[in-house]
Amino acid sequence: MVLDAIQTRRTTRDFTDDPVSNSALEIMIEAATWAPNHRNTEPWRFIVLSKDGEMRKKVAQIVHDWTYENLKNPSDERRESSAKYAQQEILDAPAFMYVYSIHGRDDEMTQENYAATACAIQNLMLAAQSLGVGVGWSTGKPCLANVGTAVGAEPDWDVVGALYIGYPVKTDINTPQAKRTPVSDVTIWS
Numbered sequence: 259m260v261l262d263a264i265q266t267r268r269t270t271r272d273f274t275d276d277p278v279s280n281s282a283l284e285i286m287i288e289a290a291t292w293a294p295n296h297r298n299t300e301p302w303r304f305i306v307l308s309k310d311g312e313m314r315k316k317v318a319q320i321v322h323d324w325t326y327e328n329l330k331n332p333s334d335e336r337r338e339s340s341a342k343y344a345q346q347e348i349l350d351a352p353a354f355m356y357v358y359s360i361h362g363r364d365d366e367m368t369q370e371n372y373a374a375t376a377c378a379i380q381n382l383m384l385a386a387q388s389l390g391v392g393v394g395w396s397t398g399k400p401c402l403a404n405v406g407t408a409v410g411a412e413p414d415w416d417v418v419g420a421l422y423i424g425y426p427v428k429t430d431i432n433t434p435q436a437k438r439t440p441v442s443d444v445t446i447w448s
């Protein structure tokens with residue numbers, strides 16, 4: 259069962275308009291909080307930006323502006339269309355959240371916290387899948403735009419991802435062709 263869920267989960271950001279309820283999001287976040295975490299620091303923090311909420315609009319605008327300013331080697335037209343696309347994708351996502359990791363007492367703990375928070379996101383995605391919900395994890399524009407304190411994150415939290423969440427358009431979301439390198443190519447048995 260778990261193996262099946264792990265293998266059939268796929269990234270998606272192509273969603274229907276169906277809303278994702280807060281109770282479904284709570285189930286996903288609770289699953290996230292059961293991730294392993296060294297010293298029980300529970301280092302994850304989740305910031306959910308409600309659909310059509312002011313904060314979602316504000317973040318979408320920040321990401322728009324960042325994209326416009328930072329897109330490499332573009333024409334003005336390309337910059338604006340990419341910026342608009344990034345903005346609209348955030349506005350349209352049925353659910354959207356940031357996941358942050360808090361700092362530890364030292365670099366070692368901070369790194370452990372980050373690793374634990376990445377595990378938490380994987381738990382969240384598997385829980386989502388069990389509810390028929392898809393997730394797209396991004397460390398791209400919505401994170402690079404550094405919205406941190408604007409959404410209520412503490413200045414020293416590390417952003418681990420922005421999650422686009424919704425019911426996948428494709429009904430075959432669990433069976434698309436996906437490939438991984440064979441175990442023998444990534445494992446040293448000694």
Ligand SMILES: Cc1cc2nc3c(=O)[nH]c(=O)nc-3n(C[C@H](O)[C@H](O)[C@H](O)COP(=O)(O)O)c2cc1C
Pocket residue numbers: 267268269270395396397398399436
């Ligand atoms: C840390 C991390 C960051 C990611 N950032 C992005 C991103 O910025 N944009 C994107 O399209 N996908 C992003 N992804 C999704 C990966 O591209 C995706 O997991 C990969 O293509 C494998 O597909 P799968 O998740 O369906 O197995 C990210 C995944 C991880 C784990």
